[in-house]
Amino acid sequence: MSEYQESVPSRSRRRRRWFEYKSQIPVSWSIFLGISIWAIFFGLWHIANLRGWAPAIILPAPPEVITALYELIVEKGFLYDIWTSVWRVVVGFAAACAVSAPLGVLMGSFKTVEGFFNPLVSAWRYVPAAALIPLLLMWLGTGELVKISILFLGAVWFLITLIMDHTKAVRAELIETALTLGATRKQVLMTVVLPAVSPDIVTSARQMLAASWTYLVIAEITAQTTGIGAMMMRSRRFIHVDEIMAGILVIGLLGLMFDLLFRLVHRLMFSYLEESE
Amino acid sequence: MYSQSDKVMLTVDRVTKEFQLNGDASITALSDMSFSVAKNESCVLLGPSGCGKSTMLRLVAGLEEPTRGAIYLHGTEIIGPGPDRGMIFQTYTSFPWLNVQQNVEYGLRLQGMGKAERAERAAHFIDLVDLTRFRHVFPKALSGGMKQRVAIARTLANEPALLLMDEPFGALDAETRWRMQELLLKVIERSNTTVLLVTHDIHEAIFLADRIVFMTRHPGRVLEDISVAFKREVKFLQKEDILTDPEYGRLDRKIMRMMRREAMVNADD
Numbered sequence: 001m002s003e004y005q006e007s008v009p010s011r012s013r014r015r016r017r018w019f020e021y022k023s024q025i026p027v028s029w030s031i032f033l034g035i036s037i038w039a040i041f042f043g044l045w046h047i048a049n050l051r052g053w054a055p056a057i058i059l060p061a062p063p064e065v066i067t068a069l070y071e072l073i074v075e076k077g078f079l080y081d082i083w084t085s086v087w088r089v090v091v092g093f094a095a096a097c098a099v100s101a102p103l104g105v106l107m108g109s110f111k112t113v114e115g116f117f118n119p120l121v122s123a124w125r126y127v128p129a130a131a132l133i134p135l136l137l138m139w140l141g142t143g144e145l146v147k148i149s150i151l152f153l154g155a156v157w158f159l160i161t162l163i164m165d166h167t168k169a170v171r172a173e174l175i176e177t178a179l180t181l182g183a184t185r186k187q188v189l190m191t192v193v194l195p196a197v198s199p200d201i202v203t204s205a206r207q208m209l210a211a212s213w214t215y216l217v218i219a220e221i222t223a224q225t226t227g228i229g230a231m232m233m234r235s236r237r238f239i240h241v242d243e244i245m246a247g248i249l250v251i252g253l254l255g256l257m258f259d260l261l262f263r264l265v266h267r268l269m270f271s272y273l274e275e276s277e
Numbered sequence: 278m279y280s281q282s283d284k285v286m287l288t289v290d291r292v293t294k295e296f297q298l299n300g301d302a303s304i305t306a307l308s309d310m311s312f313s314v315a316k317n318e319s320c321v322l323l324g325p326s327g328c329g330k331s332t333m334l335r336l337v338a339g340l341e342e343p344t345r346g347a348i349y350l351h352g353t354e355i356i357g358p359g360p361d362r363g364m365i366f367q368t369y370t371s372f373p374w375l376n377v378q379q380n381v382e383y384g385l386r387l388q389g390m391g392k393a394e395r396a397e398r399a400a401h402f403i404d405l406v407d408l409t410r411f412r413h414v415f416p417k418a419l420s421g422g423m424k425q426r427v428a429i430a431r432t433l434a435n436e437p438a439l440l441l442m443d444e445p446f447g448a449l450d451a452e453t454r455w456r457m458q459e460l461l462l463k464v465i466e467r468s469n470t471t472v473l474l475v476t477h478d479i480h481e482a483i484f485l486a487d488r489i490v491f492m493t494r495h496p497g498r499v500l501e502d503i504s505v506a507f508k509r510e511v512k513f514l515q516k517e518d519i520l521t522d523p524e525y526g527r528l529d530r531k532i533m534r535m536m537r538r539e540a541m542v543n544a545d546d
Contacts, residue, residue: 171368171370173366173368174372176340176358176364176366177364177366177370177428178383179339179340179358180338180340180359180360180362180363180432180441181363181383181384181387181431181432181435182359182360182384182387182435183387187387191383191387195372195374196372196373196374198374270374272374272376272415272416272417273373274417
């Protein structure tokens with residue numbers, strides 16, 4: 001924020017502490033700490049397996065899970081399941097965004113739009129999308145539409161509310177400035193409100209995407225046909241715990257990938273928010 | 278002081294503003310307030326906090342509606358915000374997604390002005406506020422004073438009839454503040470702008486104003502219309518030069534006493 005740079009002494013006489021309030025840590029520390037937690041996680045898991053704390057059939061070792069994943073991909077066409085799941089998430093979530101972004105922005109901008117839609121939206125937010133599965137199965141069968149509908153219904157109400165709240169938080173002075181510079185109401189919406197709230201829309205979408213994966217797996221487990229969730233339910237029948245765990249691993253990795261993707265998009269689209277030029 | 282001639286630009290005519298509170302209660306922010314601003318004049322609304330001076334400015338901007346009375350610009354009643362009355366706020370209002378140049382061009386783009394003409398006009402006003410070196414920088418990287426200079430350039434590029442400023446330097450540190458005051462004087466001088474500025478800083482008011490409209494509080498009304506006539510003979514472009522003028526000291530004391538009296542009268546709140 002400041003024009004002036006804080007001067008940094010070449011050699012700090014202060015001792016580096018592990019626990020320092022609100023202080024930055026070097027990148028190398030972050031990497032080390034990030035790897036450590038996973039090393040401990042897999043280490044404990046492996047030890048549990050070696051020591052026989054649980055029967056091997058319900059708790060396979062990490063390498064077995066990796067092997068299972070490899071076999072799933074090479075021999076059992078698992079890539080097709082992954083692709084199916086990713087496709088469902090992308091379509092269902094994109095539909096939710098396409099509805100909630102314009103609606104949320106309009107509701108956050110105009111009390112009349114909020115007054116009309118909000119009673120419906122806030123009620124639906126309290127209905128878990130999973131509770132609609134029996135109904136959707138009856139109405140839509142077991143095809144793609146039912147999974148995409150569950151995904152859509154699981155995300156859309158929360159997204160609308162989040163985007164509405166972010167839109168309300170757009171500073172009144174920005175809008176008033178535009179008005180005194182000659183902007184019409186429509187121009188204010190397009191040239192002030194929308195660009196001001198866009199970074200928050202992308203962040204809201206990133207956060208809600210995690211929830212979408214939950215609904216995807218619920219949908220796939222219930223209406224078992226294809227997809228990662230369905231594969232896991234198939235494996236359960238044959239007590240292939242390593243395959244179930246491989247499925248969990250893949251879902252985790254995909255979630256992480258999508259999260260990174262969203263962060264990247266955010267950084268590229270809104271580079272003006274970065275500290276340095 | 279000013280006769281009803283074509284020199285008068287803004288006329289505030291017996292304006293009362295009440296705000297509805299919860300239920301039937303209402304609070305009177307401004308009561309029966311009248312004053313006028315002449316063309317090319319710098320008029321400062323000064324008064325203790327809570328005197329409704331910011332409300333007055335918002336009424337002139339058209340961002341609020343008077344409960345009673347009316348405000349006229351060039352004889353036409355103000356019924357809403359418009360580019361003829363550009364407003365600068367105390368909080369920073371640079372659009373973060375636009376760089377300095379794009380921010381200054383914003384109002385011109387709304388008018389549908391061509392790209393080349395827009396860029397030329399913006400360049401002129403960016404130069405006027407000494408930001409040429411930073412024209413491609415985004416607001417995030419600018420200091421508070423620079424953001425306010427962007428706001429000034431952006432508003433002036435629109436060539437408003439009246440420049441409205443609501444404690445524009447209130448959020449700045451002391452040094453940046455006097456430098457901005459000097460810059461504003463220079464800008465007003467060069468662009469022949471009519472200014473209506475709100476402040477609670479007596480020194481700022483005397484340094485910037487041709488005329489000070491002193492307001493009482495609860496409810497706000499005009500207590501005295503003070504002419505800063507001594508500045509007509511000598512132009513003070515540097516703040517330290519005005520400090521030694523005996524008239525400055527006299528005015529400073531007079532307004533300080535008025536401020537104190539206001540505070541005493543309303544000591545109950």
